[in-house]
Amino acid sequence: MRSRGKIQPRRGLRHGVRVFCRKLENSERRQLALLGLVAVLAAFVLGGAVRLFEPDDEGPPPVLEAPPVPTPAAPEPSPTVPPSPTPTDTPEASGTSRAPAPPPDPPRNVPAVTIARPGTDERLMDDRDFDVFGTVHALGDNDLRLFLFSARRQLFYLADYRAEDVPNDGRWHIESTGIGEHWGHTGDVYVLLAVLADGSCRRVLDGLELGHDRYPAFNRLPNGCRAAAQVRVIEDNVPT
Incomplete structure (x- = not known):
């Protein structure tokens, strides 16, 4: 084994x-x-x-065509500028100036008043009457009254004897009661006012006693009394 x-x-x-x-x-x-x-x-x-290096038997590469260039739109016409005015169109450029137009005449139905005398800052003897002259237009139903305003006392004095007969259009003349000898002092300033007095104003003034050293005084012009013209005067106590 x-x-x-x-x-x-x-x-x-x-x-x-x-x-x-x-x-x-x-x-x-x-x-x-x-x-x-x-x-x-x-x-x-x-x-x-x-x-890669062999020639191409199929021919050259295809050529790419560029897209068509859009035709630009025609430009819009520019807005027409209006010609500027020539320098000869203005009076300043031509060397000549137009004379100022005369002031227009006052409206026919509107009252107008002027004071021709006394003149501005004219010296007035105290306690002696003096004459006031002026012109008026379209007085109508109004009366023409005189007031003196005291700058020192701030009071309005009624300074005429009565409502005189004044034409509707034209020249007027009113005798003033003057400046009271106890009103102030030499050199004090007053404002002489020609006032249009309608029916309301007449009712206040007609009952007053005037003259003889009575000079009614008011804190303001009564209702219906409207100052239409004024001139500044000066109190004097030396005779001129």
């Missing part, structure tokens, strides 16, 4: 040779497969390079 633990020398050698040959064959096959793969890759790369 043979022992199983021992290996026969000849069988072991043959077995080893067969194993070595198999490994060698496998190694050679792998190398051959690797070389074949490398050859295939090299042929592929070389073929692509040759094709």
